[in-house]
Amino acid sequence: MRRSTGIDDSIFPQQMLIDHVRVYRYIDFPQVTLSARATLEAGETIVITGTSVDRDGRILRVNLYQTDGLLETITGGA
DSSP, rough: OOOOSOGGGGOSOOOOOOOOEEEEEOOOEEOOOOEOOOOOOOOOOOOEEEEEEOTOOOOOEEEEEEEEEEEEEEOOOO
16 A cells, blocks of 8 residues: 555565674673782782672682783682
8 A cells, every 4th residue: 555655565575685693792891809908019029819700700810910921820710
């Protein structure tokens, strides 16, 4: 039926072919907390402790960096 205004119903039904669909999953990034003493003397060794939580799954590796590069990689996951 052809109307004088609005959508022309005679064009229906139509067909749309879809050749690709991308599905995104929300990722809640892991949370990492580091702690160390507030003061440090020159040449003194510092101990840094950390905890990490990943609500989506497991943390398999943690990389620790300093300005000039990678310091250490901790693996294992929980």
